[in-house]
Amino acid sequence: MLLDTPVCNFGWPAPDFTLSDPHGIPFTLSEHLGDKGLLVMFICNHCPYVQRIIDRLARDCRQLMAEGVNVVAVMSNDYRDYPADAPDNMVAFARQHNLPFLYLVDEDQRVGRAFGAVCTPDFFGFNAKGELQYRGRLDDARMDDPTQRTPELLNAMRQIAGTGKGPRIQHPSMGCSIKWRD
Template sequence: MAQTPSNMLPLGTKAPDFLLPATNFNTNFNFDECRGNKGTLVMFICNHCPFVLHVIDEIVMISNDYRVQGLGIVAISSNDIIKYPQDSPEKMADFALENKIDFPYLFDETQEVAKAYNAACTPDFYLFDNRDQLVYRGQLDDSRPANAIPVSGSDLRNAIDAIIYNRKVVEPQKPSIGCNIKWK
């Protein structure tokens, strides 16, 4: 299984805007509609990646734990659906239902949003503060499908806690590792 690291967009980067269809809400969302009053988590995921499948339950738990505390959450799939039909919008809607994803799961057909975020892999995590400035990018935690480390979400949870409780986000930040985005 290929292991592609995050590109690590520079901290302080302003959140790129987008307008994408939500496969699980039957409407379009832009960044403003996804943002939370404490901060916003933008994730690049897909349906079939073993790295995403390994952590999807923790992603949903993070959403459930932090949305009530003012964190906006959105997931985006940017994979080429011609070569990877398992990532089609219809299958994204099924994946969202099966995994109880109740935050917007957006389809980036043109891949322009993935390029704007300099996304490289799935999963890839971008955490923005309440001024839409990037404060964390990188891994969920040290767990991978092939190692025996339990999924905890510790790296991302620590960063989210920092923005919610007005603390400094810890550095250095480790890149996420996952399947490469399937470019056209």
């Protein structure tokens, strides 16, 4: 099911969480806000929207991380019903696409629900105080020509890193619905 993300709720406080990657490496949000902010992304392996953007996303995140912005991805899908998203497959997906950020398993889906994540990909850009400043799309690339693009997420996170405030005009991300357990 195709969904769009809601409009950014500027100033919404990031809910703290601790999750681990498939190897057991833990990540705690409050310890990684950083003085230039934090990008939290909800992605998964099997979503065609994520698959189409993943290499551009990895490239943009590499740039952000080099500039001091912290980045983490969370996989909240019910991987028992969607085995392509299982932790072992997350490891393979991260390796295949050379993902530079931690890719965390939201086993009980509490983090996805706390954030109000609706689709993959869903981007949450926080400033250094943990206040939401961006909930938009990766870029404006057309599906048939991803080479011509304005990197909206990259630009927004750079603005947040420099000013603490995100752009007022944001376009929703769209993707596949999060696969919640019943």
